Amino acid sequence: MESVYLRMTPSPRIAVVGGGWAGAAAALTLARAGRAVHVFEANRVPGGRARAVSHGGRTFDNGQHLLLGAYSRSLDLIASVQPVAQAVTRLPLSLHTAGTGARRLALAAPALPAPWHLLAAFLSARGLTIADRLATLRWADQALRSRHSVADDLTVADLLAAQPAAPREMLWEPLCIAALNTPAECASASVFVEILRRSFLGDRADCDLIIPRVDLSQLFPAPALAEVAARRGRVTLGSVVRGLRAERSPTGQVRYALDAGENTASFDHVVIATGPQHVARLLEPLAAESSESNEPGTALGAACRQIVTALQRLAYEAITTIHFEFLHRGAPHGSSAMALDNAPMLMLDGHPGQWLFWHRLANGHWGGSVVISAHRRDDEASALVDVALQQLRRVWDVPAPVWQTAVTEKRATYACTPAQVRVLKQLPARIGRLHFAGDWTYPLLPATLEAAVLSGERAAHAILNEQQ
Numbered sequence: 114m115e116s117v118y119l120r121m122t123p124s125p126r127i128a129v130v131g132g133g134w135a136g137a138a139a140a141l142t143l144a145r146a147g148r149a150v151h152v153f154e155a156n157r158v159p160g161g162r163a164r165a166v167s168h169g170g171r172t173f174d175n176g177q178h179l180l181l182g183a184y185s186r187s188l189d190l191i192a193s194v195q196p197v198a199q200a201v202t203r204l205p206l207s208l209h210t211a212g213t214g215a216r217r218l219a220l221a222a223p224a225l226p227a228p229w230h231l232l233a234a235f236l237s238a239r240g241l242t243i244a245d246r247l248a249t250l251r252w253a254d255q256a257l258r259s260r261h262s263v264a265d266d267l268t269v270a271d272l273l274a275a276q277p278a279a280p281r282e283m284l285w286e287p288l289c290i291a292a293l294n295t296p297a298e299c300a301s302a303s304v305f306v307e308i309l310r311r312s313f314l315g316d317r318a319d320c321d322l323i324i325p326r327v328d329l330s331q332l333f334p335a336p337a338l339a340e341v342a343a344r345r346g347r348v349t350l351g352s353v354v355r356g357l358r359a360e361r362s363p364t365g366q367v368r369y370a371l372d373a374g375e376n377t378a379s380f381d382h383v384v385i386a387t388g389p390q391h392v393a394r395l396l397e398p399l400a401a402e403s404s405e406s407n408e409p410g411t412a413l414g415a416a417c418r419q420i421v422t423a424l425q426r427l428a429y430e431a432i433t434t435i436h437f438e439f440l441h442r443g444a445p446h447g448s449s450a451m452a453l454d455n456a457p458m459l460m461l462d463g464h465p466g467q468w469l470f471w472h473r474l475a476n477g478h479w480g481g482s483v484v485i486s487a488h489r490r491d492d493e494a495s496a497l498v499d500v501a502l503q504q505l506r507r508v509w510d511v512p513a514p515v516w517q518t519a520v521t522e523k524r525a526t527y528a529c530t531p532a533q534v535r536v537l538k539q540l541p542a543r544i545g546r547l548h549f550a551g552d553w554t555y556p557l558l559p560a561t562l563e564a565a566v567l568s569g570e571r572a573a574h575a576i577l578n579e580q581q
């Protein structure tokens with residue numbers, strides 16, 4: 114009897130709107146559980162804010178990305194679609210300031226079991242006095258091990274107020290801007306502490322630095338969506354969903370009609386996995402449902418309006434990445450060549466870049482990517498390239514680049530402020546069979562690949578649980 118019933122019950126139709134990391138994680142999880150999924154992605158290249166860009170015969174990332182060892186779901190999913198050792202470089206925690214100035218930090222975690230690796234890293238950190246090192250350890254111990262949750266209106270600057278200037282300015286503030294893409298004076302302390310706890314309080318490998326070796330689309334979204342298609346799914350790239358309407362299925366269930374031009378269709382479950390700035394437009398038809406009306410969308414209307422109103426007020430931070438290609442990367446000026454040559458990721462002085470990543474490119478040249486997080490200036494790309502090159506030349510004797518480009522993502526992440534985190538935490542992760550995924554739906558963590566992937570998996574599991 115049961116098999117007849119199963120044969121007669123049509124499989125629910127599931128759509129995922131957005132083929133970024135969240136949408137790809139949701140679709141892959143559903144496809145691996147045997148569900149046929151239709152993914153709509155507006156761009157011709159999957160990956161969203163972490164994707165490959167091809168221009169002028171070169172392929173590069175829209176922005177340099179770094180993962181932490183604690184990003185366990187992202188790393189597991191990457192490893193499930195390709196051999197992970199070929200896809201990423203994993204390095205033990207090491208934070209080095211580039212340059213020869215007096216204010217240089219050099220901190221590296223030795224191969225000791227946790228927590229001795231961190232204890233040794235902080236105690237042997239160069240650039241900090243013994244008093245600074247002890248104060249840093251004491252602060253980290255108190256802030257991270259405390260059983261009390263951090264007050265949700267506290268900023269990172271408030272949290273660090275009692276720290277001496279050197280560790281605050283050379284260590285914690287650069288980490289805050291790297292992890293939260295928000296300056297310490299307005300960044301959420303509770304989110305900062307959460308990411309530090311996940312990286313520092315677990316296994317030694319949780320604080321490893323993980324640098325992609327393949328482009329960001331190939332790192333996960335492209336192979337994940339290829340697998341979705343191979344598992345009876347459908348992936349439509351270059352297809353913009355313009356809006357959702359609610360309608361009744363023949364069985365009386367609410368279904369969602371996706372307006373996607375020639376790909377328009379109705380679905381039982383929809384995962385909206387777009388960036389926050391695109392959600393309002395998708396929900397507008399649902400949010401416009403009159404509260405007086407008896408139409409099927411009515412129950413959804415108020416909840417959709419809450420989300421639309423909150424997301425329309427969201428403020429963002431930009432990130433600019435300046436990619437250079439050099440024939441060789443030049444020798445560092447007057448400092449130990451060893452230390453700088455062995456570090457693929459270095460802290461810069463913040464004028465304008467905060468971080469530099471060296472890559473060996475497939476053509477044998479050197480790629481140098483300068484990252485400007487929480488970038489609030491409106492400089493022309495060419496002016497930015499010039500100042501970033503001058504910045505590198507203060508440290509290395511680099512030759513003229515053979516190629517360069519600057520990519521600014523104006524809405525790289527939502528600003529991770531206490532007020533915005535509070536608003537995002539109050540939004541529902543689903544309204545009926547309409548699910549939300551994306552970094553903004555997982556505000557326990559900053560807007561990162563890990564938040565995106567966790568949110569996508571959560572949406573997929575909610576659908577699977579309902580169908581059991």
Ligand SMILES: Cc1cc2nc3c(=O)[nH]c(=O)nc-3n(C[C@H](O)[C@H](O)[C@H](O)COP(=O)(O)OP(=O)(O)OC[C@H]3O[C@@H](n4cnc5c(N)ncnc54)[C@H](O)[C@@H]3O)c2cc1C
Pocket residue numbers: 130131132133134135136153154155156159160161162163175176177178179180352353354355386387388391395432433434522524525526550551552553560561562563565
């Ligand atoms: C320059 C830069 C550097 C960053 N650095 C890091 C880092 O080092 N480490 C880290 O962990 N995170 C980093 N981040 C953040 C990280 O990239 C994001 O948190 C993550 O990619 C968000 O993924 P998502 O799937 O939630 O959203 P998105 O990537 O925004 O994906 C949404 C997708 O939906 C599609 N879409 C939108 N509207 C529609 C529509 N109407 N119809 C169909 N498709 C639609 C978009 O095209 C997009 O592909 C960085 C971000 C940027 C921009």
